[in-house]
Amino acid sequence: MKMDELDALQASLNCALDALRDELSAQNLPPLSSTATEQHPLDDPAYLSSPRIFEARRLALGCIGQLRNLLQVPYEKVVEQSFAVYDTACMNIAVSTGMIDILAESPALSVVELAKRLDLHPIKVATVLRYLATQGWLIEHEYNVFSLARPGLELRKEHNGRVWTGTPGKPRVAMSLLDMMTLPDCKFSTSREKTAFQLSHNTSLSLFDHLKAHPAEFEQWSKSVRSLGAASQKALINDYPWASLDSKTFVDCGGGHGYLSMLLSQELKNSKFIIQDLPEVVRMTKKNVEREYLDQQKEGRLIVEPHDFFQPQHRKADVYMFRYILHNWSNDDCVTILKKSASAAPPEAKFLIIEYIPHRSASTHRTLPAPLSMTSGA
Ligand SMILES: C[S@@+](CC[C@H](N)C(=O)[O-])C[C@H]1O[C@@H](n2cnc3c(N)ncnc32)[C@H](O)[C@@H]1O
Structure with a gap:
C-alpha cells in the first residue's frame, strides 16, 4: 500500500x-x-x-x-518567502555595525548598552536583534537582553561564515535578476556581459573584469571563496582517492590564491602542482606560496604562473583541476574553457571538477523516498 x-x-x-x-x-x-x-x-x-x-x-x-x-498554510509560505530578504539584511546589519563582535565578548547584553556602545537608536537595534533571534542567530534571554546562539557563533571574526558574509552585493544582484530575465537587451543573451551583475553594478564589465579593476573587492571576494574551500577541505581530502594520483602533475586552472594545490601538496608528497590564474591574482598567489610553502616551491613542486583559461593550455599534465570555476560561466563559456584546457592534455589525463552544491532543506524530489533505514556503518 x-x-x-x-x-x-x-x-x-x-x-x-x-x-x-x-x-x-x-x-x-x-x-x-x-x-x-x-x-x-x-x-x-x-x-x-x-x-x-x-x-x-x-x-x-x-x-x-x-x-x-x-x-504550512500556502499564504503564510508566500509571506515568509517575501520577508526572507530581511533575513539577509538583518544578518548584514548585525555584522557590519559591530553588534556581533560586541555580543561575542559578553555572555548577554542589553539593547540599551549595545545601542550606546554603537551610537545607534535602541529601538532599531532591538528590532534587528529580535528579528535575528526569531531566525535562531541570537537568544533573547529576557526582554531586550540578547546573546549569540550557536549558529550566531559562526558570524564571529575569523570564522568561515563571517568571512563569507564579507563579500557584499548578493542582494543587489538578486534585485536585478528580474530585469536580466525581461529587458530586451538581456533576456535572450547568455553573454557574461549581459547578466544581473552588470545591471546591479551599473557597469558593462564582466564580473572578473570588474574585479580586476577593483583590487580591494577582488581581495575580499577571494577571501570568501577561500572560506568555502576551508569549510569543506577535510571532506574533500577524504572523499576522493587522491593517493592514487601521487607522483602526478596537476594543473590547478583558475587556482586563485592556491589553497587547493597547497593543501594537496601536503598529502601528495611526490606530486607537482602548477597553479594558474589571471596576472592580477597570481601576484598574491606567489606571495602566499612563498610565505606558507616555500619548501615545496623551492623543490619545484608548487609553481605559480599567469594563464587565461580561455587561451590554449600549454601545460601537459596528468590532472587538470577546476575548483569553483565552471559555475561562474555560461554553458558555452564552460565548453570553451574545457576545450582550451584540453589543448595539451594527453588522452589519459583526468579533468577534476569540484563544485559546491548548496543543500536546500526541501528536496526537489516529486516522489518521496521510502523511509530509509540508517543502519550503523551505512
Ligand atoms: C571562485 S574562484 C576559485 C579559485 C580557486 N579555484 C579555489 O578553489 O579557491 C574563480 C577563479 O577563477 C579565476 N579566473 C577568472 N577568469 C579567469 C580566466 N580567464 N583565466 C584564469 N583564471 C580566471 C579568478 O581569478 C578566480 O581566482
Missing part, C-alpha cells in the same frame, strides 16, 4: 534523528544545543563527519523542508 506522505516523512525523520543520536553517543560527542555558548564539535571545519552523520543530517533537514511544504 502507498504510504501516506506525512507518515513517510515522520518515519524518515525519526530514522534520521535516531541515527544521529546513535552516532553522537558512539563518538562520545556532547548533545546538540542551539543555545550553546560554544560551538559543537560537529560545527568545526576540522571535524570529519562520518558518512552516517552526514546522511542523517541531510535526511533530517530534507524532511523538515518537506514537512514545511506539507504543513
